[in-house]
Amino acid sequence: MKNSILTFLLIIFLTNIATAQFQSGESFVSGSFFNNLNSVSRTDNTPRFNAYNHYINLSVGKFVRDNRALGWGLTHSLSTASNSALQPEPTLLRDISFGIERFAEYYKSLNDKFALYARPALNLGYAFKNSNAVEQNLVVYESKINTISISAGISAGVVWRVSPKWALYGGFAFLNPISVGYEFSETENFQNKYPNGENVKSTGNAVTYAFSPNLSSGSIGLGFRYFYGGK
Amino acid sequence: MGTWLSLGNVYGQIQKGTGYVGGTISFEGQTKKDKEKAEALNTSSNWVQSIAPEIQFGKMIGERTMLGLGVRYNLQYNRYRYEAADLTNTQLSQGIALLPFIRQYKTLGSSNWSVFLHGEIGPQFQSVETTSTQGSTPVTQKREYWQYGLSIKPGIAYVSKKNGWAVEGYANILSLSANYVPSKDDAGRVFMLNTGISTSFPNLITLRIAKYIFPKN
Numbered sequence: 271m272k273n274s275i276l277t278f279l280l281i282i283f284l285t286n287i288a289t290a291q292f293q294s295g296e297s298f299v300s301g302s303f304f305n306n307l308n309s310v311s312r313t314d315n316t317p318r319f320n321a322y323n324h325y326i327n328l329s330v331g332k333f334v335r336d337n338r339a340l341g342w343g344l345t346h347s348l349s350t351a352s353n354s355a356l357q358p359e360p361t362l363l364r365d366i367s368f369g370i371e372r373f374a375e376y377y378k379s380l381n382d383k384f385a386l387y388a389r390p391a392l393n394l395g396y397a398f399k400n401s402n403a404v405e406q407n408l409v410v411y412e413s414k415i416n417t418i419s420i421s422a423g424i425s426a427g428v429v430w431r432v433s434p435k436w437a438l439y440g441g442f443a444f445l446n447p448i449s450v451g452y453e454f455s456e457t458e459n460f461q462n463k464y465p466n467g468e469n470v471k472s473t474g475n476a477v478t479y480a481f482s483p484n485l486s487s488g489s490i491g492l493g494f495r496y497f498y499g500g501k
Numbered sequence: 502m503g504t505w506l507s508l509g510n511v512y513g514q515i516q517k518g519t520g521y522v523g524g525t526i527s528f529e530g531q532t533k534k535d536k537e538k539a540e541a542l543n544t545s546s547n548w549v550q551s552i553a554p555e556i557q558f559g560k561m562i563g564e565r566t567m568l569g570l571g572v573r574y575n576l577q578y579n580r581y582r583y584e585a586a587d588l589t590n591t592q593l594s595q596g597i598a599l600l601p602f603i604r605q606y607k608t609l610g611s612s613n614w615s616v617f618l619h620g621e622i623g624p625q626f627q628s629v630e631t632t633s634t635q636g637s638t639p640v641t642q643k644r645e646y647w648q649y650g651l652s653i654k655p656g657i658a659y660v661s662k663k664n665g666w667a668v669e670g671y672a673n674i675l676s677l678s679a680n681y682v683p684s685k686d687d688a689g690r691v692f693m694l695n696t697g698i699s700t701s702f703p704n705l706i707t708l709r710i711a712k713y714i715f716p717k718n
């Protein structure tokens with residue numbers, strides 16, 4: 271099934287290549303980034319609230335043939351939140367992840383400035399997450415979850431070559447059919463105590479796998495790319 | 502195959518008599534174990550598996566119209582075991598649906614792309630069996646019911662003119678679905694109607710693989 275999907279995308283993107291917009295030998299560095307800070311504090315006694323998150327993606331690659339590139343990518347994300355209304359106050363760090371990916375890119379030119387691309391990729395990721403459940407401002411439990419996952423996917427989008435050195439990328443279709451993950455976690459239960467007053471703690475292990483041939487549009491991501499080398 | 506190629510190029514249509522087999526599958530699972538640090542006996546384990554295959558057979562009865570029958574099956578199994586209380590809960594949920602369908606095709610120019618409108622209507626049989634075992638006394642509950650569904654959705658297909666292999670997806674741009682669960686025992690009748698129109702890029706499309714079997718002549 272996966273082979274057929276790959277073949278399908280290859281057929282679309284490799285047939286009828288009119289002009290080689292991306293030439294063999296060109297190298298590139300590309301990146302995308304977002305960050306977000308939200309802070310509410312007041313002089314009266316009402317609770318304060320802070321949230322911050324960011325996402326960074328960096329990739330490097332080289333066109334091994336006209337309209338075909340191979341490369342490596344790194345992703346990192348961080349999310350923190352504090353909310354003094356909750357008791358006991360949950361850990362500031364909510365989410366941190368690191369990922370490495372190996373990707374290939376196939377292009378089909380639309381005209382001399384725009385092209386479509388398909389990008390199959392293999393990902394290896396690690397994520398740490400503090401997850402909690404809240405009931406009427408009381409934290410019921412907090413789990414520290416570590417996840418290691420491997421996934422294979424394809425994304426597609428449109429690229430606008432603004433100048434010979436610069437291009438703008440926008441992804442609009444994402445397919446992540448295959449994923450396998452291992453997870454180990456530690457949970458502290460704040461409302462379930464031993465007779466000596468200590469919170470009940472437990473550990474967990476999980477293995478997950480999924481095959482789902484769903485194409486999603488996700489949120490449209492934009493990225494920049496700088497080209498160097500080549501002719 | 503040659504016929505298809507020429508017909509496809511000239512008229513932008515699929516030849517009458519073309520056979521069709523298509524399908525998709527998704528599955529996922531999880532195995533999880535939780536252990537209490539201070540009380541080793543307070544261990545629980547959870548095993549979840551689900552699989553949902555679908556297959557469709559059809560035939561072009563005209564240049565643009567296909568009639569066919571689809572079979573959809575889903576299985577979900579969940580097993581939870583809590584050692585300290587010697588408790589095991591299992592749930593097995595299965596459903597099978599027989600869905601006759603009609604499709605109206607429109608080939609986009611002389612390309613490999615076609616758009617189609619897919620309408621299906623049919624019964625689904627669902628059974629849910631729950632077993633709870635504490636010690637050595639299992640308590641089983643079984644619930645079975647029929648429901649009837651109707652849905653119309655647009656789709657897009659990429660068909661290789663060489664060998665008939667295709668990738669297709671339904672889009673949820675326009676949808677209409679109705680579900681009817683008849684009254685049984687003390688449970689009441691349920692009628693659900695869902696409609697929606699959206700101009701945004703569809704958020705989720707399930708891809709399916711298909712094969713168009715062109716008649717030899």
